[in-house]
Amino acid sequence: MGKRYSAWEIFQRGLAGQRGWGPAWRSPEPKARYDVVIVGGGGHGLATAYYLAKNYGVRNVAVLEKGWLGGGNTGRNTTVVRSNYYYKASADLYDYALKLYEGLSLDLNYNVMFSPRGMITLAHSRHDMEAAARWAGAMQLNGVDAEMLTREQVARLVPALDVSSQARYPVWGGLRQPRAGTARHDAVAWGYARAADRLGVDLIQNCEVEQFLRAADGRVVGVQTNRGRIEAAKTAMTVAGHSSVLAEKAGFRLPVTSYALQAFVSEPLKPVIDTVVLSLATGIYVSQSDKGGLVIGGGLDLYPSYAQRGNLPTAQGVLGALAEQFPRFGRVRLARQWAGIVDVTPDSSPLIGRTPVAGLYMNCGWGTGGFKAIPVGGTVLAHHLATDEPHTLARPFGLDRFQTGALIDEAAASGIAH
């Protein structure tokens, strides 16, 4: 168990040339049996382990990660945190996550660099303005902060944006969620990992699940991995981008299609944009990281993919729109471009809770927006694993909604064209 991080410790280590910090978490050998095994060491899996140990005292827990912690979609997203959803069930879920993000650095004793810099959704026509007003109204009814902006207010908040009358995408105004913002994605994974480890959770990297262990009655009772057999009273899967693959191993199918979602980071610039901007017309969004790089995202590559790399036509569309809307970014060079695989459900809402197989639970299908939900995804799945009852917030998001018809269609609020 590592020490508690503090300003005093940074000072002390500084006197010793910042040596002797030691690893932030242990690397234990897997035990033969756990109370809970979580497959997938990204943000959601690590948060589930942390809240199991912290909120429910379930500490005999292992998180199995086939690569390295946070190396999947947690390390590939564009770090935006927001709760500007349309339906009450979604707003409650995502706003709970946003509230946890607000106190996360203190809770985890790890600086996740949460920066509530606000997010502006641009409206480019009278119809966009009407849609935005309806959206803002829904958010306010859901108890989430929202305000409408005029064109002049947008121009003042985002000086780099072309709001002129000659603009290819004229700006009529927008919708703003002031409490939205960004957080450092790696730090969220590492913070949860370190905090879970301190509570006794085993984090096991380079450990790939090959198949599920089944009892005579079909119940999942653990996993067979490349590092041996690990039994578990309960098994959870939190494997964004691979939910269908793992479900297939367990013998069921999900209402999920996997797509590549691209992101781009530019060379570092001086501060030029201090909020997050999303355009309803072009589907692109941009913010600036603390290192100065523009962090840019857009729509999906619109065919199923597990390739973790984007295709050129989508990249051209995203970057062309960016250069059109922010003319001064037209000559900025990109430092990196990549893609993550997102598991999209038909109603663009997540799948949380029981699977059709006894002993196996899931938290998946967050589509293009899983990062912002990490704290709540962990909270509600931990609740379900510990109590065997769905958390109130997660109850509407069970797999059964695709039979009952109680879909929660958030295609628009997901913010990504798909």
Place this chain on the structure above:
Amino acid sequence: MLLISCPWCGPRAEPEFRCGGQSHIRRPGPPEAVSDAEWSAYLFQRLNPKGPHRERWVHAFGCGRWFNVARDTVTHEILETYLMTEASQARADRS
């Protein structure tokens, strides 16, 4: 960038096409004999394989016609394109 062979127009660039998702989905029936679970699976569940996948594409900015593509979802290699009414000759996926 994919180079997709439309059965009518020949090899054309990816932006001319749109993908319509998994192909060869059969609507269950008659309706009164279909359970909620079967109907839900028909509407929503997809194979979503990591590997060869048979899917429908339309040459939206070309001849406008639909056809089938067998494509690997990891390498994006196109294994075959064939007509809507044909069966796939490519190595079998699980559909």
